[in-house]
Amino acid sequence: MPFRALRFLSELRHNERVCLVLREHAIIPLLKVVFWMLFLFATASLETLIRTYVPLASEALPSAIIAVIRSVFIITAALGLLIVWVMYYLNVQIITNERIVDINQKSLLQHKTSELNLDRFQDVSTEMNGPLPNLFNYGNVRVQTAGEMENFIFENIPDPHHVAKIILELYEQIRKERPQLPHE
Amino acid sequence: MDTIGPIVNLIFHLFMGFVILMSGTALFALLRFGQSRLVGVLTAIFYIALVSSLYSQALLIINQI
Numbered sequence: 468m469p470f471r472a473l474r475f476l477s478e479l480r481h482n483e484r485v486c487l488v489l490r491e492h493a494i495i496p497l498l499k500v501v502f503w504m505l506f507l508f509a510t511a512s513l514e515t516l517i518r519t520y521v522p523l524a525s526e527a528l529p530s531a532i533i534a535v536i537r538s539v540f541i542i543t544a545a546l547g548l549l550i551v552w553v554m555y556y557l558n559v560q561i562i563t564n565e566r567i568v569d570i571n572q573k574s575l576l577q578h579k580t581s582e583l584n585l586d587r588f589q590d591v592s593t594e595m596n597g598p599l600p601n602l603f604n605y606g607n608v609r610v611q612t613a614g615e616m617e618n619f620i621f622e623n624i625p626d627p628h629h630v631a632k633i634i635l636e637l638y639e640q641i642r643k644e645r646p647q648l649p650h651e
Numbered sequence: 652m653d654t655i656g657p658i659v660n661l662i663f664h665l666f667m668g669f670v671i672l673m674s675g676t677a678l679f680a681l682l683r684f685g686q687s688r689l690v691g692v693l694t695a696i697f698y699i700a701l702v703s704s705l706y707s708q709a710l711l712i713i714n715q716i
Contacts, residue, residue: 531716538709553677575676
């Protein structure tokens with residue numbers, strides 16, 4: 468895992484090691500996949516209904532047009548699934564013993580990388596709202612930073628309480644190593 | 652009736668132009684920013700093969716119109 472994480476980080480610092488690599492919980496892209504599967508099912512059902520109950524649909528020209536429209540719908544679903552996969556794969560957070568890196572793919576061409584040194588960490592909170600997050604144990608982790616840096620929010624990550632605990636433990640470790648850091 | 656085939660052909664190819672643009676953007680992002688080049692290349696190969704087969708099927712049907 469650390470070897471692959473280096474693909475995201477320009478380099479690891481001296482004595483730095485990767486502790487966690489996070490993506491959003493698999494249920495999130497899975498729900499989107501289910502949506503596209505339902506879309507395809509609806510397409511197939513609609514075509515069957517039209518061919519069964521519309522006599523005109525059995526003629527050559529309307530039948531050919533229906534088949535072309537079916538292909539259009541299937542290609543649209545393939546494109547939708549590709550985008551779901553790309554957006555899931557490209558959004559990742561990396562937690563090392565020294566910093567937190569948030570790689571945020573906001574859209575296909577909007578890519579943002581933010582970095583927070585753990586010695587600038589102030590507070591971490593978690594939230595799990597709704598039945599699905601509680602059932603599948605996923606939620607948001609909010610990392611509050613010192614000064615004017617924007618806060619980090621990791622959305623829909625698995626086991627957010629455990630992640631928050633790890634961040635706190637890493638911060639405590641840094642405080643022990645660097646006692647000159649200002650206390651809370 | 653003779654004009655329906657070319658119109659369907661045009662609309663379909665306009666749609667495919669949009670699909671190619673969006674797919675190209677997605678695959679570019681995957682290859683440019685992705686963790687693993689291999690995953691990006693395999694995804695691209697699989698996706699292009701799938702869409703190409705769907706496109707050629709649709710083209711065969713359109714040629715019959």
